[in-house]
Amino acid sequence: MKTVIKMREMSDNQEGIIKKISTTGEMGRRIREMGVVPDTWIQIQGRAPLKDPVAIKIRDYILTLRNNEADHILVEIDEPG
Amino acid sequence: MEREITIALSGNPNSGKTTVFNAITGARQQIANYPGVTVEKKFGHIRHKDSDIEVVDLPGTYSLTAYSLEEIVARDFLVNERPDLVVDIVDASNLDRNLYLAVQFMELGIPLIIALNMVDVAESRDIIIDHRQLSALLEVPVIPMVARSNKGIQELLDKAVEITGNDPQWRPAVISYGMDIDQGLNKIEAIIKTSKVYDRKYPARWRALKCLEGDSQIKELLKRDPDLGEKIDGICRKIFKHIMDTLEEEPEGIIADHRYGYITGITKKTVKRKIESRLNLSDKIDRVLTNRIIGPLIMMALLYSIYVFTFSASEAPVIWFEAFFDLLKRATVSVIPEGNLQSLIVSGVIDGVGGVLGFVPLIMFMFFSIAIMEDSGYMARVAYMLDRVLRWFGLHGNSVMPLVISGGISGGCAVPGVMAARTLRDPKERIATILVVPFMNCGAKLPVYAVLIAAFFVEHKARMLFILTLLSWAFALFAAKIIRSTVLKGPKTPFVMELPPYRLPTLKGLLIHTWERTWQYIKKAGTVILGFSIILWLMMTFPGPSVEQSNFFGDQRKQLERSFLTSPDVRKLVKDEKDLAELNGLYNSYVQAMKKNDTALLDNLSTRPLSFLVRTVFFLESGKFSGQEADGNHLNAAARYINYLREMIDTDVREQQAALKGTIAGWIGQRLETITRPLGFDYRTNIALVGGFAAKEVVISTMGTAYSLGVVDPDEPGSLSERLRNDPGWDPLLAFTLIIFTMLYVPCIITVIMIRKESSWSWAGFSIVFNLVVAYLVSLVIRQGGLFLGLGV
Numbered sequence: 001m002k003t004v005i006k007m008r009e010m011s012d013n014q015e016g017i018i019k020k021i022s023t024t025g026e027m028g029r030r031i032r033e034m035g036v037v038p039d040t041w042i043q044i045q046g047r048a049p050l051k052d053p054v055a056i057k058i059r060d061y062i063l064t065l066r067n068n069e070a071d072h073i074l075v076e077i078d079e080p081g
Numbered sequence: 082m083e084r085e086i087t088i089a090l091s092g093n094p095n096s097g098k099t100t101v102f103n104a105i106t107g108a109r110q111q112i113a114n115y116p117g118v119t120v121e122k123k124f125g126h127i128r129h130k131d132s133d134i135e136v137v138d139l140p141g142t143y144s145l146t147a148y149s150l151e152e153i154v155a156r157d158f159l160v161n162e163r164p165d166l167v168v169d170i171v172d173a174s175n176l177d178r179n180l181y182l183a184v185q186f187m188e189l190g191i192p193l194i195i196a197l198n199m200v201d202v203a204e205s206r207d208i209i210i211d212h213r214q215l216s217a218l219l220e221v222p223v224i225p226m227v228a229r230s231n232k233g234i235q236e237l238l239d240k241a242v243e244i245t246g247n248d249p250q251w252r253p254a255v256i257s258y259g260m261d262i263d264q265g266l267n268k269i270e271a272i273i274k275t276s277k278v279y280d281r282k283y284p285a286r287w288r289a290l291k292c293l294e295g296d297s298q299i300k301e302l303l304k305r306d307p308d309l310g311e312k313i314d315g316i317c318r319k320i321f322k323h324i325m326d327t328l329e330e331e332p333e334g335i336i337a338d339h340r341y342g343y344i345t346g347i348t349k350k351t352v353k354r355k356i357e358s359r360l361n362l363s364d365k366i367d368r369v370l371t372n373r374i375i376g377p378l379i380m381m382a383l384l385y386s387i388y389v390f391t392f393s394a395s396e397a398p399v400i401w402f403e404a405f406f407d408l409l410k411r412a413t414v415s416v417i418p419e420g421n422l423q424s425l426i427v428s429g430v431i432d433g434v435g436g437v438l439g440f441v442p443l444i445m446f447m448f449f450s451i452a453i454m455e456d457s458g459y460m461a462r463v464a465y466m467l468d469r470v471l472r473w474f475g476l477h478g479n480s481v482m483p484l485v486i487s488g489g490i491s492g493g494c495a496v497p498g499v500m501a502a503r504t505l506r507d508p509k510e511r512i513a514t515i516l517v518v519p520f521m522n523c524g525a526k527l528p529v530y531a532v533l534i535a536a537f538f539v540e541h542k543a544r545m546l547f548i549l550t551l552l553s554w555a556f557a558l559f560a561a562k563i564i565r566s567t568v569l570k571g572p573k574t575p576f577v578m579e580l581p582p583y584r585l586p587t588l589k590g591l592l593i594h595t596w597e598r599t600w601q602y603i604k605k606a607g608t609v610i611l612g613f614s615i616i617l618w619l620m621m622t623f624p625g626p627s628v629e630q631s632n633f634f635g636d637q638r639k640q641l642e643r644s645f646l647t648s649p650d651v652r653k654l655v656k657d658e659k660d661l662a663e664l665n666g667l668y669n670s671y672v673q674a675m676k677k678n679d680t681a682l683l684d685n686l687s688t689r690p691l692s693f694l695v696r697t698v699f700f701l702e703s704g705k706f707s708g709q710e711a712d713g714n715h716l717n718a719a720a721r722y723i724n725y726l727r728e729m730i731d732t733d734v735r736e737q738q739a740a741l742k743g744t745i746a747g748w749i750g751q752r753l754e755t756i757t758r759p760l761g762f763d764y765r766t767n768i769a770l771v772g773g774f775a776a777k778e779v780v781i782s783t784m785g786t787a788y789s790l791g792v793v794d795p796d797e798p799g800s801l802s803e804r805l806r807n808d809p810g811w812d813p814l815l816a817f818t819l820i821i822f823t824m825l826y827v828p829c830i831i832t833v834i835m836i837r838k839e840s841s842w843s844w845a846g847f848s849i850v851f852n853l854v855v856a857y858l859v860s861l862v863i864r865q866g867g868l869f870l871g872l873g874v
């Protein structure tokens with residue numbers, strides 16, 4: 001079963017495919033130019049000691065984002081069970 | 082035929098631009114494994130196949146949208162200077178994202194070569210790139226290379242000379258962004274092309290694209306022709322609305338998505354992966370180093386071990402440097418006769434500059450440690466782990482770098498620190514960072530701490546420095562919080578940052594890095610500090626004591642002499658002034674001989690008249706020569722002589738202090754005493770602090786001068802720490818107050834100038850006033866609180 005959730009809600013090591021980026025302006029542009037665009041495979045790499053920012057693996061490199069930025073990225077995941 | 086060509090090196094941060102630049106030109110240049118360290122463009126020259134090539138290292142950027150400082154610098158250079166060729170350094174192990182910039186160069190149309198760098202890294206991760214296919218699909222020459230080991234550099238230069246030899250034109254590539262946008266682009270492009278103000282600087286289609294993306298820089302350019310601007314604006318608005326309605330996205334987003342779509346299409350055909358190796362070595366290291374629990378512990382341990390390393394490794398060289406300057410002083414004293422010139426060279430030049438240079442080893446080891454952290458990629462992890470904390474104080478994860486360079490691990494310099502703040506995109510976060518970096522423990526403050534710690538906290542050296550580092554962070558962060566919630570209120574900016582893969586730093590890179598920063602420090606010592614040492618010496622020497630003053634102390638000395646000679650016990654042995662001079666000379670000779678343990682000389686001296694008296698003096702002072710039986714007469718005379726010597730020294734000291742008070746510096750220092758009395762600082766400390774505005778290391782050299790001026794006995798240099806420890810006016814609490822005051826008060830002049838360059842005069846002025854106020858208040862609390870708790874003497 002596939003379902004779409006916010007990137008913030010993903011657990012460590014979970015993978016998924018980006019479906020939508022729902023933010024515009026500077027933040028939207030900065031996220032996109034780093035390769036965060038729809039149909040891209042990502043995996044949660046880990047989170048900083050205070051659970052924020054989050055590090056993701058995308059396009060062969062590691063990108064870090066704050067949770068409030070990850071909130072705007074919708075990811076399709078395999079629902080467990 | 083002789084040709085001159087200009088090549089611009091561009092590429093994503095961390096893709097190896099600086100390494101390629103160094104490989105091409107052999108020039109020295111900063112190399113760091115931290116996104117965005119190189120902010121200024123740097124030049125280098127080389128001859129290759131009859132061509133004079135000028136190479137320009139552009140700042141690293143991910144895109145050409147011209148929102149950040151680096152992007153504006155890069156883009157302005159490309160369109161204004163029109164280099165003959167752009168070499169886009171592309172990280173092969175991270176091809177998709179690196180091509181995003183390349184595609185924008187292609188759209189701009191500027192002659193382009195793609196340097197496919199770090200092929201070795203890609204291969205180690207089983208990523209195989211068919212560079213011929215890539216070149217064919219992009220229609221751009223692609224040169225595979227490993228810049229770090231000089232592979233591919235010659236091929237790159239050959240290609241560059243070949244391409245520029247054909248005098249290439251700008252040929253903008255056309256990429257499809259979907260029907261709606263493409264149609265809009267066509268329309269705007271046609272309008273721009275027919276316009277009167279079209280200057281051909283940028284291709285018309287590029288301008289059209291930027292209008293749709295809402296790029297303010299280009300829009301402003303078009304506004305120069307209001308008719309045109311309005312027409313285009315109308316079209317953009319229509320497309321915007323249409324796209325929002327149908328796709329629920331801004332055109333800008335759609336454009337980015339299509340660019341990446343185009344790239345993915347190409348990399349699918351050209352990149353082969355043997356296995357999906359998703360956890361490479363770098364990831365595995367990250368599992369440990371950025372682990373939520375042990376990550377911060379390791380970070381603290383690493384930072385702490387850097388102190389231990391820096392201080393233990395530099396201990397010996399620091400002593401050698403000190404010994405060297407002592408030697409120099411002695412040589413000067415023996416060559417130049419006593420007087421103002423000797424004093425200028427010894428107290429002004431050697432003490433001033435030597436005090437600073439003496440700490441070069443310390444600073445070098447510190448910069449070396451920082452370079453390891455940067456070049457290995459660990460510094461970016463520090464930013465990642467600390468972002469949440471820094472954000473709370475209104476700063477940004479990227480503020481770590483400026484803070485660390487300025488002395489966050491102790492021993493940096495605020496000048497490059499202020500410059501490093503350029504990587505912050507938001508002006509408010511940037512200025513807040515710039516304003517608080519001078520609180521960090523820069524290399525210039527270390528000598529001040531070192532002397533005061535050696536005097537009062539010598540058993541806790543490493544721990545004390547660690548505490549001072551934590552304190553400087555605390556002050557900087559709270560100051561940032563205050564600044565960000567008052568004068569610089571504003572929202573936070575996104576933290577979209579790459580964590581570069583861990584790389585083993587190269588020794589060459591580390592050494593270049595270390596040397597460049599150390600050299601900045603030495604240059605400062607050689608120029609500004611030399612100048613200020615001389616000015617300060619002048620201020621501390623002139624106008625000098627008045628005639629009455631000199632006479633007064635002269636009279637006092639005569640009186641001491643007379644009262645010594647009139648004592649009956651003395652008179653039996655020392656009859657007149659001539660005898661006294663003889664006694665003084667003999668006493669000094671004994672001191673020398675004993676220090677050198679020269680028994681032959683001691684035997685020799687014992688044949689001189691009065692030697693029995695001198696030996697009795699030493700017997701009374703320190704129990705030496707106990708074998709001889711002194712009679713009552715000798716014992717009494719010796720006791721009187723000891724007393725006489727003490728009073729003479731006392732007079733000397735009072736005369737020096739009176740003399741210092743009589744100088745310009747003394748005048749200023751005394752005027753300031755009214756304000757600094759609650760902190761416990763006397764005029765000498767004030768003089769030193771005023772001097773410290775030139776550069777913090779001057780504080781210590783000035784105190785050295787203030788406490789030793791005039792007493793130039795080369796065999797008895799007496800370190801400042803020792804003097805302070807024995808000075809009744811000093812106690813640990815006062816030393817600590819001075820340490821904190823030095824940590825916080827005004828940035829040095831060079832830093833102030835740098836702040837002004839990076840922001841404005843008013844921020845530079847604000848920085849001086851703000852830091853002074855903070856320093857005064859904090860020191861006041863420490864001193865008065867400490868006294869209240871009974872911590873003073």
Ligand SMILES: Nc1nc2c(ncn2[C@@H]2O[C@H](COP(=O)(O)OP(=O)(O)OP(=O)(O)O)[C@@H](O)[C@H]2O)c(=O)[nH]1
Nearest residue numbers: 094095096097098099100113118119141199227228
């Ligand atoms: N393995 C490998 N490492 C490389 C290669 N080229 C550069 N490096 C390393 O990559 C790191 C970053 O290189 P830099 O030259 O500083 O990169 P830059 O593009 O100038 O980076 P910024 O100035 O931060 O934008 C350094 O540690 C280099 O030693 C290469 O071809 N192979």
Ligand SMILES: [Mg+2]
Nearest residue numbers: 098099111119
């Ligand atoms: Mg660089």
